[in-house]
Each structure stands twice: as C-alpha cells, then as structure tokens.
Amino acid sequence: MRLRLHMNESPYPPPPLVSELVSRYAGLLNLYEVEELEEQLLDELSAYAGVERENLDLYAGSSEALLVMLALAKALGLEVVVAHPTFFLVYELARSLGVRLVPVRLRGPEFSLEGEELLKAAGGRLVYLANPNNPTGNIVLRDGDLLARLAKRARMVFLDEAYYEFSGVTFKDAAVELGNVVVLRSLSKAFCLAGARIGYTISSVRAKELLARLRPGYEVSLLSQAAALGALRSMDYVRSVVRRIVEVREWLRKELLKLGAPTPESSTNFVLARLEQPCDAVSRALEEEGILVTCLGRWFEELSHHVRVTVGRREDMEAFLRALEAALRKA
Ligand SMILES: Cc1ncc(COP(=O)(O)O)c(C=O)c1O
Numbered sequence: 001m002r003l004r005l006h007m008n009e010s011p012y013p014p015p016p017l018v019s020e021l022v023s024r025y026a027g028l029l030n031l032y033e034v035e036e037l038e039e040q041l042l043d044e045l046s047a048y049a050g051v052e053r054e055n056l057d058l059y060a061g062s063s064e065a066l067l068v069m070l071a072l073a074k075a076l077g078l079e080v081v082v083a084h085p086t087f088f089l090v091y092e093l094a095r096s097l098g099v100r101l102v103p104v105r106l107r108g109p110e111f112s113l114e115g116e117e118l119l120k121a122a123g124g125r126l127v128y129l130a131n132p133n134n135p136t137g138n139i140v141l142r143d144g145d146l147l148a149r150l151a152k153r154a155r156m157v158f159l160d161e162a163y164y165e166f167s168g169v170t171f172k173d174a175a176v177e178l179g180n181v182v183v184l185r186s187l188s189k190a191f192c193l194a195g196a197r198i199g200y201t202i203s204s205v206r207a208k209e210l211l212a213r214l215r216p217g218y219e220v221s222l223l224s225q226a227a228a229l230g231a232l233r234s235m236d237y238v239r240s241v242v243r244r245i246v247e248v249r250e251w252l253r254k255e256l257l258k259l260g261a262p263t264p265e266s267s268t269n270f271v272l273a274r275l276e277q278p279c280d281a282v283s284r285a286l287e288e289e290g291i292l293v294t295c296l297g298r299w300f301e302e303l304s305h306h307v308r309v310t311v312g313r314r315e316d317m318e319a320f321l322r323a324l325e326a327a328l329r330k331a
Contacts, residue, residue, distance in 0.1 A: 002290045002291070002292055003290060003291045003292065003312070003316055003319065003320065004292050004310070005291060005292055005293050005309050005310040005312060005316070005320060006292040006293050006294045006308070006310065007194070007310065008134070008188075008189060008268070008269055008270045008308075008310045009188070009189075009194045009310065010188075010189060010190070010191075010192040010194070010241060010245075010269070011245075011310075011311075011312035011313045011316060012192050012241050012244075012313075013192060014191070014192045014193055014196075014227065014230070014231060015192070015230060015231055015234030015237040015238070016234075017230040017231075017233055017234050018193070018196075018226075018227045018230035018231055018234070019230075020230065021226040021227065021229055021230040022223050022226045022227050022230070024226065025037060025222050025223060025225075025226040026223065028222060029222060029223070031222070032218050033218065033222070034222055034225075037222060037225050037226060037229065038058075038225060040229060041058070041225050041228055041229045041232070042056055042058075044229060044232045044233065045058075045200060045228075045232060048232055048235075049172060049185070049200075049202060050172065051172055051173075051175075051176055051202050052176075054205050054208075055175070055176050055202055055203060055204065055205065055208070056200055056201070056202060056208075057200060057201045057203070057208045057211070057212065058198065058199075058200050058220045058225070058228075059184075059198070059199045059200060059201060059219065059220065060197045060198065060199075060219040060220050060221075060224070061186060061188060061197040061198060061199045062160060062162050062184040062185065062186040062188075062199035063089060063197075063199075064197075064199070064215075064219060065158075065182075065184045065199060065201055065211075066087075066089060066090060066093060066128075066158075066160070066184070067093055068211050068214050068215060069126065069128065069158050069182075069211075070090070070093045070094055070097050070099050071097065071214045072126070072156075072210070072211065072214060073094075073097075073099045073126050074097045074098065074099050075214065076155070078099075078124070078125055078126050078155060079099070079100045079101070079102050079125045079126070080094065080099055080100070080101050080102065080125065080126045080127070080128055081101075081102045081103075081104060081118070081121045081122050081125050081126070081127045081128070081154070082101050082102070082103055082104070082127075082128050082129070083103075083104055083106055083113050083118070083129050083130070083133060083140050084103030084104060084105050084106065085106065085135060085136070085296075085299070085300045085302070085303060086128070086129075086130050086133055086134065086135075087130050087133075087134045087135075087160065088135075088299050090128060091299075102121050102125065104117050104118050104121050106133070106136060106140065109264060110138065110264055110265070111133065111136040111138055111140070111264060112140070113129075113140040113141065115143065115146045118146075118150065119146075119149060119150060119153055122150055122153045122154040122157075123153050123154070124153075124154070124155060125154055125155060126154065126155055126156050126157075126158065127150060127154045127156070127157045127158065128158045128160065129141055129157070129158070129159055129160065130160040130162065131159050131160065131161060131167075131169065131171075132163050132166070132167045132169075132266070132267040132268050134162070134163075134268070134270075134308075135270075135272055135294070135296055135299075135300075135303070135306070135308045136264065136272055137263075137264060137265070137266035137267065137268045137270060137271060137272050138264055138265060138266070138267060139167055139169050139267050141159070141171075142169065144171065144174060147159075147171055147174050147178075147181065148174070148178065151174070151178045151179075151180055151181050154180070155180065156180045156181070156182065156207065157178075157180065157181045157182070158181075158182050158184060159171050159175070159181065159182070159183050159184065160184045161183050161184060161185050162184065162185065162186040162188070162189060162199075163189055163190075163267060163268040163269065164185055164190075165189065165190030165191075165238065165242050166189070166190065166242060166245070166246065166267055166268050166269055167267035167268070168267075169267070170183065171183060172202045175202045175203050175204070176202065176203070176204060177204075178204075179204045179206060179207065180204075180207060181203065181207075182201050182202070182203040182207050182211070183201065183202040183203065184199065184200075184201055185199055185200050185201070185202065186198075186199040187199060187200075187227075187228055187231060189268075189269055190238055190241060190242050190269075191228070191231040191232075191238055192231065192238075192241060193224075193227055193228065193231055196223070196224040196227040196228065197220075197221075197224055198220055198224040198225070198227065198228045244313075245269050245311050248311050248312070248313070248314050248317055249266060249269070249271060249311040251314070251317075252271060252309075252311060252317050252321075253266070253271055255317075255321050256271065256273050256321075256324075259321070259324060259325055259328065260275075260276055260328075261273040261274060261275050261276075261324075261328075262274055269310060269311050270308055270309060270310045270311060271308070271309050271311065272296075272303075272306055272307075272308050273306065273307050273308075273309060274305055274306050275305045275306070275307065275328070276305070276328075277305065277328070277331045278297055278304050278305055279295035279296060279297045279303075279304065279305060279306060279307045280295055280297055280298075281327075281330075281331040282295070282307065282324070282327045282328060282331050283295035283307055285323075285326070285327035285330055285331065286320075286323050286324065286327050289323045289326075289327075291319070291320055291323050293307045293308065293309045293310075293320075294307060294308040294309075295307055296308055
C-alpha cells in the first residue's frame with residue numbers, strides 16, 4: 001500500500017470499540033434512524049464538546065457543512081470572505097456553485113491574518129476561517145474580541161475547527177452566544193474516522209435551523225453514528241493518538257529543517273514545508289517511491305515551493321525523509 005501523506009488522515013486505525021458498535025447497529029440498517037443511538041451520541045458529544053445538545057448538529061463530515069455554508073451563500077446571494085490560502089475544497093465548491101470568494105491574504109512566513117483587513121472585508125458577507133488553517137497549519141484567529149467585532153459586521157462567521165484536538169483552541173462558547181457564529185468540527189482527524197464521514201457543528205439553535213433547511217436529512221448514516229459513539233467512548237485512545245502525532249510532528253519539523261525545508265509552526269496533524277525548488281518534480285519523485293504528499297503549487301501560485309505532508313507514524317516519516325532527501329538531490 002502506498003504511504004498516504006496527502007489527505008491528513010490518521011495513520012492509526014479507529015479504536016476497537018468502533019467496529020464493535022458498527023456491527024451492533026448494522027442489523028438495524030433497514031431503518032432511517034435509531035432514536036436511541038442518536039440520543040446517546042448527542043449526549044456524549046455534548047459532554048465532550050462542552051455545549052448543550054441543542055447547540056449541536058451532526059454532519060456527514062465537516063465537508064458537508066462547508067457545502068451547506070456555500071449553498072447558503074448562494075441562496076442569499078452573498079459573497080464569502082476567506083483567509084487565503086485556505087482549504088482547497090472551499091474554492092472548488094464555491095466555483096461549482098458560482099459563489100464569489102473574497103480573499104484576505106495571509107501575510108509573511110508565519111501566514112498571519114490581519115484583523116483590520118478581515119473586518120473591512122467582512123461587512124454584510126459570510127466569513128469562513130479554518131482555525132487552524134489548512135494548508136498553512138497555523139491558528140489564524142486567537143482573539144475573542146476580534147471575533148465578536150467580526151460577528152457584528154458579517155452576516156455569519158464559520159470557524160472550521162477540524163483540527164481542534166491538535167490545537168486546543170476553540171470558539172465554541174462564542175458560537176453558542178453570538179448567534180451567527182458556527183463552529184465546524186470533524187471526527188476524521190484525531191478520532192481516526194475519516195472513512196466514516198462524520199462531523200458536527202456547534203452554533204445557536206437559530207443558526208442550526210437555518211442551515212438545516214438546506215439539508216435533505218438523514219445524511220449521517222447509522223453506521224457513522226455508531227462509529228462516532230465508539231470513538232467518543234475511547235477518549236484515552238484518541239488522546240494518545242494526538243500525543244503521538246504531535247511528538248512525531250515536532251521531530252519531523254526539525255528533520256525537515258536539517259534538509260533545508262523549514263516549516264512554520266503547526267497546530268494540526270500536518271506540516272507545510274518550503275523547499276528550495278518547485279514542489280512539482282519533488283512530489284512526483286516521491287510518488288514514484290509510493291509516497292503521496294500534496295504539492296501546493298498545483299493549487300496556489302504563492303506556494304509553488306511548498307509541500308503539505310501529513311504526520312504519520314515515526315517509521316513512515318523516516319521512510320518519507322529518506323525518499324525526500326533523494327528526491328531533493330535529483331530535482
Ligand atoms: C480545514 C478542513 N476542514 C474540513 C476538512 C474535511 O473534513 P471532513 O473529513 O470532516 O469532511 C478538512 C480535511 O482535510 C480540513 O483540512
């Protein structure tokens with residue numbers, strides 16, 4: 001199997017309880033919903049996230065929530081302000097739906113977001129910030145006062161916290177209190193459930209209901225719900241996965257620096273490495289060795305020398321570094 005370092009998946013399998021619960025609920029797949037399962041999941045998610053059940057909604061991955069955000073922009077005829085560069089899917093969906101994005105450029109080697117520039121752009125629009133951001137890996141918003149001012153100016157603010165378990169930074173309380181702020185979370189990363197397609201939002205009830213009108217319903221399959229319940233009941237496992245990934249990430253950053261490929265600080269399960277040469281030839285050479293990374297030059301002109309690399313197991317990253325060293329010599 002190829003070494004998949006291009007989609008920010010977890011290198012670890014889901015916790016064992018996941019398959020046990022998935023098998024238990026498989027026999028009920030003749031039904032659209034199993035109330036008792038959803039109730040338990042929302043209860044446990046509410047305890048985990050530290051918000052009331054009414055402030056939660058389940059989604060088929062945070063990607064579904066992004067689609068709904070852009071469908072809302074389309075329905076209301078609004079533009080969407082984004083920190084640029086950000087998650088590629090937002091550009092793709094916006095293009096397909098004919099929604100105009102208004103980029104606020106991240107600045108300098110640390111990819112910082114200028115608060116005043118963001119506020120200026122936000123008036124009457126939707127705002128999307130991935131926090132921490134993908135592909136840069138950093139926290140772009142830390143200041144709760146800035147968020148409060150942003151929420152006053154913008155129609156709605158979407159904060160994508162897909163990597164929350166790695167960053168520890170959240171605006172979930174603001175999402176509940178401010179009314180027009182929606183936090184997006186994913187179980188794809190720290191919870192090792194990318195293939196189960198499950199995530200959730202934290203928001204006011206009003207925002208949740210507004211978004212729900214754009215959804216067909218029952219998108220989150222019973223099996224995904226069962227998987228999520230199994231993962232939430234395995235928090236020791238999840239925490240140890242996060243701990244291991246963070247440890248390997250920091251070691252990897254040092255090793256990349258030795259190879260002349262510096263990385264800005266990351267609050268995620270991936271790093272953004274700047275190479276001396278354009279990323280194309282390097283990522284192709286890695287692919288020939290069965291190692292997949294993301295060459296960002298394909299997406300963003302300003303990141304033509306950057307690769308995004310998911311942090312895997314230590315031994316996988318050793319293999320990656322060996323292949324990278326050879327690829328850099330060749331390119
Ligand atoms: C910032 C960000 N948001 C959302 C997603 C998608 O997550 P999900 O698997 O929950 O759809 C990703 C996945 O890489 C991401 O990086």
